[in-house]
Amino acid sequence: MSEARLLLVEDEPDQRSLLADLLAAEGYSVAAASSLAEARAELARAPVDLVLSDWRLPDGEGGELLAEIRRDRPETAFVMVTAYGTIARAVEAIRAGADDYLAKPFERSALLLALERTLKHRALERENRDLARELGLRDRLVDLVGGSAAMRRLYDRVERLAGTRATILLTGESGTGKELAARALHQLSPRRDRPFVAVNCAAIPEGLIESEFFGVERGAYTGADRSRPGRFVAADSGTLFLDEVGELPLTIQPKLLRALQEGRVTRVGTSEEVEVDVRVVAATNRDLAAEVAQGRFREDLYYRLNVVALGLPPLRERREDVPMLAAHFAARAARRHGVPEVEIPPAVMRRLIEHAWPGNVRELAHAVERLVLLAEGGKARIEDLPEELHPGAARPASEGIFRLPAGGISFEAHERDLLRQALELAGGNRARAARLLDLPYKAFLYRLEKHRL
Ligand SMILES: Nc1ncnc2c1ncn2[C@@H]1O[C@H](COP(=O)(O)OP(=O)(O)OP(=O)(O)O)[C@@H](O)[C@H]1O
Ligand SMILES: [Mg+2]
Missing domain, CATH: 1.10.10 (Arc Repressor Mutant, subunit A)
Structure with a gap:
């Protein structure tokens, strides 16, 4: 542990030098800061392994620094120091992702133990992560769950593409996780602190699409009773998610293409162009190439959207993901509804694995939620499965x-x-x-x- 780099954030000069000396004597390499501003500058200069920060600082609270670190440098450990009698702060800090806390005044040994334990824990985590990655055993990415080979390939591609500005077309049946993949692309991108704006192209009446996309000047047409900026502008410097892009009427397609190509939009009712910087991710459950062939989707727009296509595999082609997804949704449903955790016995799990899930992960999530709500004695029951999953249910019709x-x-x-x-x-x-x-x-x-x- 001795080579670990620490950043000590403490505004009281005597305390700061006392602690800095003590930690240096233990072999840590120590940087010190007396305020949030100094801490930020120090972090920008060189990364550290662990931040030990006071809660109360002259220019804000340690919680702000913690939030920034969790967002920008999740691998950095954080130990919060709180004043005597403010245990609520400590709880808050742990909730916000601090590894540990120390209540003032603390003993030298308590400090050293907390730092050592935190650093050791972090090192172990890192080793596990590296190992899992080496073995290709990753089983989730942002909110996507599943460790099948198909999903792992998807995670790799999402990670690689997230940092780029490339337009991405997500394809896959309904309920396969296209929207989650779009959000993951945003979350893992440098734009993650900027807006993620989702537009469901199928849900906007044809006559309103242009003003929804590009904004409208008040009075541009009857009913335009106020000016609105439009989704492109709302997504400026962030990500614009064009969901169900295959439903987009042909009339609007050339205007969308122009906006994508030129990075400029014109508000309805004006002639003035506004520059926008958006990363576009589109999704469809249609076969867009076939739509193009049938003249229902413009070829030029198709090529502009389909720079990189990412396919979400249907659930029936990766059944090995079902147990993990089912456990994930069972825990989520229990949390959401404030009911006890529910175990899924093997016989029920077998049915879940065997089912073909035409509605994919969404359908599985609903079925599991229902199992949790209807469970008795903490166990999911076969009879609470939807009709079509009952043993032999599909048979009589055959x-x-x-x-x-x-x-x-x-x-x-x-x-x-x-x-x-x-x-x-x-x-x-x-x-x-x-x-x-x-x-x-x-x-x-x-x-x-x-x-x-
Ligand atoms: N791999 C996954 N892990 C966890 N949850 C998932 C996964 N895939 C889908 N889901 C869940 O299933 C539901 C449907 O996912 P999503 O909305 O992303 O699907 P979609 O492909 O956009 O479907 P549609 O074409 O019908 O809009 C959501 O509740 C989502 O959270
Ligand atoms: Mg969707």
């Missing part, structure tokens, strides 16, 4: 869904196709595939063998 064509079919080819589909849907898990066809496992294996699958 009789008669296949109509034999008048010209007949090849039964063998059909059987082979069903086996292949079941395997695909079950993500290669043969026991699960057998259940999808309501076949005993052995009978299923026999048929696989027969078709050499």
Whole structure:
């Protein structure tokens, strides 16, 4: 620990030099500051491993410094020093992300112990993180949860692209996390302290889109009873998220393209152009290339948006994420509704893993929330799952869904196709595939063998 660099923030000169000497004698390399302003300047000059700061400072509170450090240098440890009798401050500091606190007056040994413990804890965390990264075992990014290979690839790309200004098109079925990915791109970017403005292109009536996007001057048209800046201006120096961009009417597309290309917008009702600096992230659950082919989306705008495409995989193609997501949503629901934590027994989890989740993660989140609200004795129950997840629920309907064509079919080819589909849907898990066809496992294996699958 002895090479650790500390920043000591204390306004009382005698205290400051006393502590600085004591810490230096312990082998720490110590920088000292007497105010928030000096602390900021010191941090800008050289990073430190740990900040030891008084709560009360001449130009503000240690809490401000803590918030800045948590935002800009999350790896930096922070120990807050509070005055005697202000335990509420200490609690506040810990909530705000301080690693530890010391109440004045403190013993030398208490100080050294707190610093040592904090630094050791931080070092361990760092090692774990490095190790997880090395092994590619990361299982979340900002608010995205899931450790499947597909999600890890996505995290890598999001991280790499977040620092750039490149326009990104997020694609994927409904409920796969496109909006969360857009927010992660913003959170991990240098723009994170600037606005993230989300616009749902499908929700704005066609006639109002232009003024929503670019702003409107009062009196520009009937109903424009006040001037509004528009979403581009609101997102200036931040990120503009164009959600459901595939729904954008053709009439507005050339104007959007122009704004994107030139970085300038014109308020409705004026001729004056305003320069804006926005990073655009767009999302769609449509196949935009197909929309272009059918003349429903302009090709030039498509190319302008699709500089980098990031695909969010459907949940049924990464079923290994289901247990972690289910636990995440169960804990979240318990917190939200102020109810006790609920355990998901293996039999229920199996159903969650097997389900195809056409509504993807959103649908899973709702199902789990329901399980938590209806649980009894702290356990989720199969009967509280939505209808279509009940054992055998999908079965009765299967009789008669296949109509034999008048010209007949090849039964063998059909059987082979069903086996292949079941395997695909079950993500290669043969026991699960057998259940999808309501076949005993052995009978299923026999048929696989027969078709050499
Ligand atoms: N990987 C994930 N981890 C945690 N929560 C997720 C994840 N993916 C989606 N969610 C949750 O599922 C819900 C839907 O996600 P989101 O709104 O990002 O989906 P979307 O792709 O934008 O869907 P749509 O096309 O329907 O708008 C949200 O509540 C979100 O928090
Ligand atoms: Mg969305």
